Every structure is written in structure tokens, then in C-alpha cells.
Amino acid sequence: MTHPRLTFFLELPAAEVTALLARPGVLAQLTACRAAIAMALLDLDPQRAQAIRLLTAHQIPVTAWLVLETGEGYWLTADNAHCAKRRYAEVHAWARAEQLTFAGVGLDIEVPHSAAAPLFDQPLRALGRLLRHSRPEHRVRQARAEYEELIQQIREDGYRTETYHLPFIHDEREAGSSLLQRALGIVDVRADREVLMLYRSVLAPPFGELLVDAYGGRAAAIAVGITGGGVAVLQPAFEARLLDLPALLADLRRARRYTEHLYVFSLEGCVESGLLEPLSRADLTAPHDPPRLQRLGQVARAGLRSLLTVETWLQRATLRRRLHRGAEPSGQPPCHL
Numbered sequence: 172m173t174h175p176r177l178t179f180f181l182e183l184p185a186a187e188v189t190a191l192l193a194r195p196g197v198l199a200q201l202t203a204c205r206a207a208i209a210m211a212l213l214d215l216d217p218q219r220a221q222a223i224r225l226l227t228a229h230q231i232p233v234t235a236w237l238v239l240e241t242g243e244g245y246w247l248t249a250d251n252a253h254c255a256k257r258r259y260a261e262v263h264a265w266a267r268a269e270q271l272t273f274a275g276v277g278l279d280i281e282v283p284h285s286a287a288a289p290l291f292d293q294p295l296r297a298l299g300r301l302l303r304h305s306r307p308e309h310r311v312r313q314a315r316a317e318y319e320e321l322i323q324q325i326r327e328d329g330y331r332t333e334t335y336h337l338p339f340i341h342d343e344r345e346a347g348s349s350l351l352q353r354a355l356g357i358v359d360v361r362a363d364r365e366v367l368m369l370y371r372s373v374l375a376p377p378f379g380e381l382l383v384d385a386y387g388g389r390a391a392a393i394a395v396g397i398t399g400g401g402v403a404v405l406q407p408a409f410e411a412r413l414l415d416l417p418a419l420l421a422d423l424r425r426a427r428r429y430t431e432h433l434y435v436f437s438l439e440g441c442v443e444s445g446l447l448e449p450l451s452r453a454d455l456t457a458p459h460d461p462p463r464l465q466r467l468g469q470v471a472r473a474g475l476r477s478l479l480t481v482e483t484w485l486q487r488a489t490l491r492r493r494l495h496r497g498a499e500p501s502g503q504p505p506c507h508l
Contacts, residue, residue: 175431175455177204177423179438180236182211182400185219191439192222196448198229203451207232208438209277209333212262220269232274234333235262245284245402248356249306252317259321263328275331278318278362282355284402291408298354305353318360332362335394338369338386342472346479365391366434371422372397372412377463379412383425384461385468392432395422399440416446424459 179201181188188210192198201208208226210233212219223233237247237258244251259276266273282290289297322332340359343351352358367390371379387393398414400406414422419435426433433455441447462468 175205175427175433176207177450178207178209178234178432178434179441180209180211180394180396180400180434180436181438182213182236182238182402183439185214185216185222187439188222189218191442192225194442197442198225198231200447200451201226201231202229204447207234207274209234209236209434211236211238211279213238215261215265217269220265220271223269223271223273227272233272234275234277235266235273235330236277236279236335237262238279241284246279246281247318247358248280248283249311249314249352249358250283250356252314252321252358256317256321256324259325273330275333275363276325277333277335277366278322278360279335280318280357280360281335281337282357284404286356287402288404288408291405301354302350305350306356308349308353311349311352311358314358315360318358322360322362326363331364333364333366333392334360334362335366335368338367338382339475341367341386341389342476343479346476346483348479348483350479350482364432366394366432367392368394368396368436369422369426370394370396370436371414371418372409376412378467380418380422380462381464381468381471383422383429384465385472387426387429390426390429392430392434393426394434394436395419395426396436397440398435398437398446399443400437413440413444414446415444416449419446419450420453420455420457421459423453423455424457425462427455 183191208231210223212235226233237255239245239251239254239258243254247255286297286301325332337357339351340357343349343359367386369382369386371382373379374382383393383395396414397409398419401409423433435441441450
């Protein structure tokens, strides 16, 4: 039996991390999984440093997952790249002072924290509002440049870099668009490893189970979930959709067909739900049933790419007309990401 490397996201305050790792069997089960941890650095205190040293001593690599203060957006966005650079400098200095060894640094690029709950509560209304108030393209381009500088600095400091991306970033690339980046505040940033967050729990059944096969073909790494945990404002939205063991194993086995780099959100959810122990013994190469309505995922993606392509064409045509008339274009000329 072969077992790919599993990386568990862990998003808890330091005291709760310590308590979780002290629970009977957790460290042994993580070792049996050949697990790694992507730990959200909600705080930089001695108790968290001690937890990282404990994991490292058990040969469980830890990636430093960068997050910000809630008022700064929490996740990394097109609006807070300068905060991300400052936060990384703090993390790097803390790691050196505490003599910590990180396997890498993770950049979690999502919508601003303030927009997340409305997108789940009233998605069409919230998306319409975000589209009407889209950022100028030069802001997304500038944010991308700042994140590229940050990634270069992280590499120079000796760390591997990884990004945690929403899957439709691939649709934007293929369409040559930046519409969703401007509206949602995400940024198409390339790192040493790109992890696509293909969380079944984000979509209502049965559509969530289509994500892995819809986007897995070009994924360097795949994250599945949600088993519990996460930011408090979103937990109510996922309560009825948390993965049980059959759903978790099905998604991991689907993902295993595309990559050996598998991520699970989250460790605390797996422990609380009793999933970690059976997961540590599971054969992730075992056969699995294809999802219902499997073709629907590809059809939906094709539709989204068509819409993004049309928007890009219209934007370019508008710019050409302005230039032909001798008018100054508003903002900066498009540079599609």
C-alpha cells in the first residue's frame, strides 16, 4: 500500500494547538499518515513555537501559513499585499529568534474577510455588488508585483513557497481575464507549489463533489474539505456540509489520481470528528465511484471560461475605441493576469 503525503491545515490559537496535539493518539496518527501541517500563524508566541518544535521532533513538517489581522482582511488579497510583506518579515524574525524550522511558507489568497460571509449568505446579490465595485486593473497588477517580490524574498530566505488558490483562477488564466480578480480581490500569483482549494463543502450537494474532477487535471496539489474548523463567521455556512469519512475518502481518492500532494481542511475538524484515526489507516489508492453528474463540472467550467473570454474581448474593444478617438483611457491599460 502506498500513501501520498497528506498536509493538514491547522487554524487555531496557540493554546488550542497545544491542547489538540496533546490528545491521545494524535501525534502517532499524524506520523502514520506521513503527515505535514500547514499552520495558520494567528499569533507568534512561545507556546506556538513549542508546538512547532514538538511537531518537528516527530518528523511532521510545518509550513508557515501567513494570515493577517481581521481588520487587514485576514486572508491575503489584492488590497493588503503591503500587510502581507510586513507580516512575513515578523514571522521570519520570530522563526529565527525561536530557532524554528519551517518546510515552507504558504500564501492564502482569497476574498477579503468582510466579503466572505455575504458571498455564502446571498451569493448572487453579493457577487453583483462586488462586480459593480470592481477594483481597477492596475491595482490587481500592482498587488501581483508585490506578491512576486514577497515570494522572491521568501525563497532568498531559504523557504519553499506555496499558494492556496480558489480553483477558478485557472479559468481566468485560460480566458486571459482578470474580471474575478478585480471583483473578488484575489490575485493570480505563482509559487513553487499551487494548492487548489477544491472544498466540496463550499457548494450545495451534489455539486461540491464535482470540483475535484473538474479542476484536478491541471492541479499541482489539491486540498479537500471541509471537515470542521475555519474562521468563525463561515462555520455556520458549512455546518450541514461537513465531510464524513466516506466523502473525505472519496475526494482524496479522486484527487490522488491527479497528484500526490493532498491537503485536508482541517486537522482540528478531523480530530473532533474522529476521522484522523481511520484516515491514518486508509488506502487512498483504492477504487472509488465517479461523482454523480460528472460531466456537469466540465460544462460549468466551459461556460465560465466563455463568459470571461467575452468580457475580456469587450474590455479590449472598448479600449481600442477610446484610443481610436484619442481619449485617455481611465486608469492603466489592461494587462491581463
